Amino acid sequence: MSKRDRAKYKLDRRMGENVWGRPKSPVNRREYGPGQHGQRRRGKLSDFGIQLRAKQKLKGYYGNITEKQFKGIYERATRMRGDTSENLIGLLEQRLDAVVYRAKFVPTVFAARQFVNHGHVKVNGRRVNIPSYRVKVGDVIEVREKSRELPMVLEATQMAERDVPDYIEADHKKMTAAMTRVPALADVPYPVHMEPNLVIEFYSR
Template identity: 80%
Template sequence: MSKRSSVKHKLDRRMGENIWGRPKSPVNNREYGPGQHGQRRKGKLSDFGVQLRAKQKLKGYYGDISEKQFRKVYEEAARRKGDTPETLIGLLESRLDAIVYRAKFVPTIFAARQFVNHGHVKVNGQRVNIPSYRCKVGDVIEVREKSKQMAMVLEATQLAERDVPDYVDADHNKMTATFARVPALGDVPYPVVMEPNLVVEFYSR
C-alpha cells in the first residue's frame, strides 16, 4: 500500500465515513475505528469534539492540507462579506488542485496535488505548479500536451464513481476545464455531509 493510500484509508477509518466515496475504502467493510480499541462503544462527543471532527473531515477531504494553510483559508473567508461557511467552501473549491480533481483529470485529490506540483497543468496558457493557486471564474485549466497520454489521466476520465459538477466545464477530448462559477455548499458533490458552519464555530471560539 502506498503512503498516499494509507493516508486516505487512515482518514476514512478515523472519521468512520467514506469521505471520498471510493469503492476500496475500508469503511465499506468495517465501520469501526482503527487500532485495537476501534470496536469499543464510542462516547458522545463534546461540542468542541463535534467541531474538531467537522474541521478534520473538511481539511482531510482536500488532501489533508496543513493546519496553517487551512486556517488561512478560513481567515480569508471570515474577512469577506457574506456567509462565512459558504465562502469557505467557495475558496476551497477554487483551489487549482480541487478543480483538477473535479474535472476528472486525476483519480484522487492527493493525485491532483502531485499532478500540479510536477508541472503537468497550465492555467490560461501559463504553467502553474502550486496546488493551492486560487483560480478565478473564467480561468481555463488544461493538461500539458506531454501529459495528456499519461495512464493515470486516461483512466481518471473514465471513472464512473463520480461526475464532473456543473461549475466546472470539462472537455476530456482537449483535456481542458473552465472554472465556470464559484459553487455554493449545495453544489459541491461531497459523498458525505460536510458542516462548514461547525468549522467556523471551531475557529471563532
C-alpha cells in the first residue's frame, strides 16, 4: 500500500490545491499549508522547486506510484515518438488502476489500487491484480460478477462529482469499460492544472 493512503490530504494542503477534487479536501476550508508554520508566507520557489512541486503533484494524483515506478514511466515516455509530456500523461492514464477509477467503478484513485490488488478486475476475461498493468486501446475491463454489489462500487457509479471522460467507454449495467484512445493532456479531467512539461524538465536536468 502507498504511504500516502492514510494521509492523502496532506498533499492537498502542502500544494494548496484540491489535487483530487474531493469535497472533503481540507483546502476547501483552510487555504494554507500543514503544520504549525503553515500560515507563514511562502517564499518564492526556485526553478528546481517549481519542477519538483509539479512532479509531486502529478505523481501524487495517481495515488500510489513510487518514485521508481514514476521515473520508469518517464523513461518509457522519452523513448516513444512524439511529445514526451503527452506520452507521459498517456502512459499514466493507461494504468489499470487509472482506467478503473476513470470508469467510475471506485470512488478514489486509492480505492482503485486496492480494488485491483484484491482481484476484483478482469482484463479481456482474465483476472489481473497488478495496478500498473498497461491497458491497451480496445481491452475490455470488467468488474468480476461477485464484486459488482460491493457498497464501494455502488457508491462510485452514482457519484455526481465527476464524469467518465470521453476516451473511456463505460457500461455500468454490465460493469465493463474500454479505453477507446490514448488521451492527450487536454483530454484528461484533472481537477487542478498539471504541468508534465515541468516534470520532464525535472528528470532531464
